[in-house]
Structure formats: C-alpha cells, structure tokens
Amino acid sequence: xxxxxxxxxxxxxxxxxxxxxxxxxxxxxxxxxxxxxxxxxxxxxxxxxxxxxxxxxxxxxxxxxxxxxxxxxxxxxxxxxxxxxxxxxxxxxxxxxxxxxxxxxxxxxxxxxxxxxxxxxxxxxxxxxxxxxxxxxxxxxxxxxxxxxxxxxxxxxxxxxxxxxxxxxxxxxxxxxxxxxxxxxxxxxxxxxxxxxxxxxxxxxxxxxxxxxxxxxxxxxxxxxxxxxxxxxxxxxxxxxxxxxxxxxxxxxxxxx
Amino acid sequence: xxxxxxxxxxxxxxxxxxxxxxxxxxxxxxxxxxxxxxxxxxxxxxxxxxxxxxxxxxxxxxxxxxxxxxxxxxxxxxxxxxxxxxxxxxxxxxxxxxxxxxxxxxxxxxxxxxxxxxxxxxxxxxxxxxxxxxxxxxxxxxxxxxxxxxxxxxxxxxxxxxxxxxxxxxxxxxxxxxxxxxxxxxxxxxxxxxxxxxxxxxxxxxxxxxxxxxxxxxxxxxxxxxxxxxxxxxxxxxxxxxxxxxxxxxxxxxxxxxxxxxxxxxxxxxxxxxxxxxxxxxxxxxxxxxxxxxxxxxxxxxxxxxx
Numbered sequence: 157x158x159x160x161x162x163x164x165x166x167x168x169x170x171x172x173x174x175x176x177x178x179x180x181x182x183x184x185x186x187x188x189x190x191x192x193x194x195x196x197x198x199x200x201x202x203x204x205x206x207x208x209x210x211x212x213x214x215x216x217x218x219x220x221x222x223x224x225x226x227x228x229x230x231x232x233x234x235x236x237x238x239x240x241x242x243x244x245x246x247x248x249x250x251x252x253x254x255x256x257x258x259x260x261x262x263x264x265x266x267x268x269x270x271x272x273x274x275x276x277x278x279x280x281x282x283x284x285x286x287x288x289x290x291x292x293x294x295x296x297x298x299x300x301x302x303x304x305x306x307x308x309x310x311x312x313x314x315x316x317x318x319x320x321x322x323x324x325x326x327x328x329x330x331x332x333x334x335x336x337x338x339x340x341x342x343x344x345x346x347x348x349x350x351x352x353x354x355x356x357x358x359x360x361x362x363x364x365x366x367x368x369x370x371x372x373x374x375x376x377x378x379x380x381x382x383x384x385x386x387x388x389x390x391x392x393x394x395x396x397x398x399x400x401x402x403x404x405x406x407x408x409x410x411x412x413x
Numbered sequence: 414x415x416x417x418x419x420x421x422x423x424x425x426x427x428x429x430x431x432x433x434x435x436x437x438x439x440x441x442x443x444x445x446x447x448x449x450x451x452x453x454x455x456x457x458x459x460x461x462x463x464x465x466x467x468x469x470x471x472x473x474x475x476x477x478x479x480x481x482x483x484x485x486x487x488x489x490x491x492x493x494x495x496x497x498x499x500x501x502x503x504x505x506x507x508x509x510x511x512x513x514x515x516x517x518x519x520x521x522x523x524x525x526x527x528x529x530x531x532x533x534x535x536x537x538x539x540x541x542x543x544x545x546x547x548x549x550x551x552x553x554x555x556x557x558x559x560x561x562x563x564x565x566x567x568x569x570x571x572x573x574x575x576x577x578x579x580x581x582x583x584x585x586x587x588x589x590x591x592x593x594x595x596x597x598x599x600x601x602x603x604x605x606x607x608x609x610x611x612x613x614x615x616x617x618x619x620x621x622x623x624x625x626x627x628x629x630x631x632x633x634x635x636x637x638x639x640x641x642x643x644x645x646x647x648x649x650x651x652x653x654x655x656x657x658x659x660x661x662x663x664x665x666x667x668x669x670x671x672x673x674x675x676x677x678x679x680x681x682x683x684x685x686x687x688x689x690x691x692x693x694x695x696x697x698x699x700x701x702x703x704x705x706x707x708x709x710x711x712x713x714x715x716x717x718x719x720x
Contacts, residue, residue, distance in 0.1 A: 169513020180501040248497035255461035257487040
C-alpha cells in the first residue's frame with residue numbers, strides 16, 4: 157500500500173494545533189520545571205553530605221538530585237499529557253477528530269509529538285541546570301543520557317495516555333496523577349535515595365517505572381558500563397509496552413473511544 | 414449526495430434507529446425534525462462514522478461509511494449538537510485546525526477562513542479565544558468549522574439552538590450558500606420556520622425512522638389549516654358537516670373551522686348563510702404551517718387534533 161500523502165499534511169496540522177494548545181496553557185509545565193530546579197538546589201547539599209557519609213552507595217548528591225527531580229517532576233508532567241487527551245473529551249472535540257479523515261494513528265502522533273518535545277525540553281532544562289550550575293557530567297559520553305531522556309519521556313507519554321483513557325474527569329486525573337507521581341517517585345528512589353528507604357519499599361521498587369528511570373539515569377551519569385544501561389532501559393521498555401497495552405484496553409472499553 | 418438505507422442501531426434495550434432511510438441530493442437542504450430521542454443525533458453520528466450500525470448502510474458521496482470511513486469523512490462536514498470547539502485558542506486557530514485536519518493547505522485555510530468569517534459575521538472576533546466569545550458567536554464558529562473544507566455533505570445538528578436572531582440569520586444564509594454551491598445539507602432543528610427560510614424539504618423522524626418525507630408543499634397538503642369567523646352576536650346555526658371542513662367549533666360568537674383548504678370552506682359556508690354575512694365582523698385565515706405538520710405527525714398515537 158502506498159503511503160497517503162495527505163496524511164503528512166494532516167499530521168503536520170495536528171502537530172501545529174497541539175503545539176498551539178500547549179502554548180496557550182503553559183502554567184503547569186512552567187511549574188513542573190521551576191519547582192524541580194528550586195528543590196534540586198535546596199536538596200543537593202543534603203544529598204551530597206549523605207553520599208559523603210557513605211549513607212548512599214549509588215549516585216553522588218548532584219546526580220541524585222538532578223535525576224531524582226527530573227524523574228519526579230516528569231511524573232507530575234504526566235498529568236499534562238493526560239489532560240491533553242482528557243480535554244478533547246470535555247470539550248467534545250474528540251468526536252470531531254474521530255469524524256475527520258485522520259486515522260487514529262495520525263491523531264495520536266499529532267498529539268504525541270509536541271508533548272514528546274516539551275517533555276524532552278523539560279528533562280533537558282533540569283539536567284542542563286545541574287550541569288551548568290553544579291557541574292554534573294555524564295559518566296562517559298553524552299548519548300546514553302540522551303537515550304535515557306528519550307526513553308523515559310516516551311514512557312511518561314504512554315503512561316499519561318493510559319491514565320487519560322482510564323479516568324473520567326480532570327479532577328480524577330489531578331488526584332490520581334499526584335498520588336501516582338509521588339508514589340512512583342518514592343518507590344523509584346527519586347525523592348529519597350533508594351538505599352534509605354525501608355526494606356519492604358525497596359523490595360517493591362522495581363514495580364515502579366520511576367525505579368527503572370533512576371537506574372537508567374544512574375547508568376548514564378555514574379556507571380559507564382553498557383550492560384547496566386541496557387538492563388535499565390529494558391525495564392523502562394517493559395513499562396512502555398504495558399502502557400500501550402493498558403491504553404488500548406481502556407480505550408476499547410470506553411463507549412466514546 | 415447522502416444516502417442512508419435501512420439503518421438499525423440498538424443501545425441495549427433502546428432501538429435508536431429502526432429502518433432509518435434518507436436520501437439527500439446535491440444542492441438539497443433536508444430539514445430533519447423530530448422530538449428529542451427520535452433518532453436524529455444517532456443518525457448524525459452514524460453518518461459521521463462514530464457508531465457501528467447493526468444493519469443498513471450510509472454512503473457519503475457514493476462512499477460507504479463502513480467500508481471506506483476515511484474517504485467518506487473527507488467528504489463530510491459535521492457540526493454536532495453540543496459545542497465542540499477548542500476554547501483556549503482563537504476562532505481563526507480553530508478554523509485552521511479543522512481545515513488542516515481535512516486536508517486544506519495553509520493558504521487555502523486562510524482564504525476560506527476569511528470567506529466564512531465574512532459570511533458568518535465573525536471577522537471582528539477571529540483573533541479572540543473561542544472561550545471568550547458569546548454563545549451565538551461560538552455557534553457560528555462551530556458552523557464555520559464544519560463548512561471550512563467545502564464538504565460535499567454538510568450535517569448540522571441543531572446549529573442554532575439557543576442562538577440569537579443575528580446568529581440564526583447568518584448561519585441560515587451560510588447554509589443556503591453551501592447548498593447553492595452543490596452541497597447536500599442535512600439540517601436538524603426544532604425551529605421549523607428556519608426550514609422555510611432555507612427552502613428545505615422535510616424529513617420527520619419518529620421512533621428511529623423517517624415517517625414523512627417531502628417538500629413543504631407536499632407535506633402541508635395533508636395538514637388542516639384554520640379559519641376563524643367572528644360574528645356580532647350568536648353565529649348562525651351551522652350544518653354539522655360543512656363541505657371540506659374537518660371540525661367546526663363554536664365558542665360564543667366565534668366559529669373555528671379546521672380544513673385542508675380553510676379559505677374554500679369559508680366561501681362555502683358564507684354562500685350558504687348569506688343572510689348572516691352582514692353580522693360578520695372578522696375572518697382570520699390560518700393556512701397550515703410546519704408547526705401544524707409537526708404536531709400532527711408527532712402527536713402520541715390515539716390523540717388527534719382533528720375532532
């Protein structure tokens with residue numbers, strides 16, 4: 157089957173449209189970018205001291221603060237992803253998208269691409285701030301760091317989509333998103349270094365995508381071995397697959413999907 | 414051209430469409446009327462490809478909605494009953510988004526936006542966020558988004574509900590223009606005078622199917638009009654069966670006659686009571702209206718206006 161040339165125009169129109177929608181409501185994203193920068197600045201000395209005392213055996217204080225805040229606040233930004241889909245329902249525009257010539261895949265790409273870029277920029281600002289101000293550097297080369305940021309952003313995007321198909325209202329999304337973000341951050345060791353968590357929490361840590369995001373960042377920022385990076389990215393990949401399966405499953409159950 | 418044949422759709426125990434058939438030719442405006450829950454919106458959603466039919470087929474410009482949904486949708490402009498716009502972006506951006514979604518280039522979108530804005534009296538508000546526009550302006554923007562790509566079939570589901578007269582007139586003019594350009598229009602409404610302005614033929618929907626379909630003249634031919642004769646003092650004694658009259662009611666000095674041709678009926682009555690003509694103070698003729706048709710077709714079974 158030959159590719160449909162008009163699909164490119166439709167996707168371009170959708171990307172442009174979604175970008176405008178995001179630009180018109182930048183508040184949450186600004187908040188989720190400024191807050192981690194502030195928290196990182198405040199928490200870094202404490203985390204450095206803990207690392208110096210040998211209380212943590214993983215990342216140094218700066219790496220822990222930067223990666224932890226990047227992971228935790230991209231989980232909060234997951235709500236922005238979910239809201240992007242949920243708003244289409246509350247505005248009744250979802251049906252109009254579905255009644256257009258665009259394929260479902262085109263609509264998803266059109267909505268996902270601007271969000272992916274925004275979330276990548278969000279990660280880049282947080283990590284970039286730590287590099288510029290606190291001298292954070294990758295363990296070996298830059299590309300693992302870029303790879304981790306892309307993989308984690310993709311995971312957040314997929315999980316946000318799944319959340320949007322599951323919840324029924326913006327209020328539900330807000331509550332569920334906040335709780336999930338904090339819980340995932342705690343389990344992943346993004347808020348507090350994993351070594352300091354109670355044993356039972358550490359045991360269930362791998363069930364959190366945040367855990368694999370932190371391991372990925374650790375591999376990119378501290379460990380230079382490829383195997384640790386591959387293993388951590390594989391963990392993230394599992395959550396991406398799970399998110400896709402859940403999104404498709406939830407969407408099929410919705411009468412308006 | 415829009416062709417719907419034998420549409421069936423159930424939602425659990427509710428039979429929303431029950432043998433719904435309708436054909437709309439290019440350049441024709443069909444007013445879809447019926448009570449709430451009659452199946453009008455379900456039909457619109459079936460045409461838009463938003464529901465899976467249990468039986469029957471819809472073809473938009475000759476393309477089967479089920480077999481080639483994207484091609485069918487490309488020929489369709491649909492404005493749902495509820496407001497379905499992006500409130501945080503401007504009217505212009507909404508129009509450009511829906512234009513782009515339907516394959517318009519940037520230049521085409523810009524040109525078409527200007528045309529529609531002029532036609533729908535939106536030029537001055539194009540760069541305001543839709544959420545800050547008045548209800549009437551939002552309704553006009555919504556109608557414009559359905560027309561932006563010059564669809565072959567236009568489906569407007571109560572586009573003027575709650576709208577002010579200016580909005581109503583602007584939307585009706587734009588719809589008429591689309592039809593004049595060859596677009597097949599389905600116009601769902603409860604405001605029957607709008608259909609007269611549009612010169613629309615009429616499809617009356619009840620119980621999930623079209624129960625009457627035809628031009629206004631054809632359909633009104635079977636609907637009785639009214640004549641009121643007001644006398645000074647008591648009306649003359651009338652025969653129980655005046656030729657052509659369906660009912661005759663006397664209330665004080667007033668005689669009300671319902672008849673398919675009330676004028677002819679009055680002429681007959683006056684001729685047979687020539688001595689009382691000098692006591693006649695007023696004659697009011699009310700030819701049948703679409704409202705009368707609507708009431709006659711949609712009244713519950715067993716109830717009749719005709720005594």
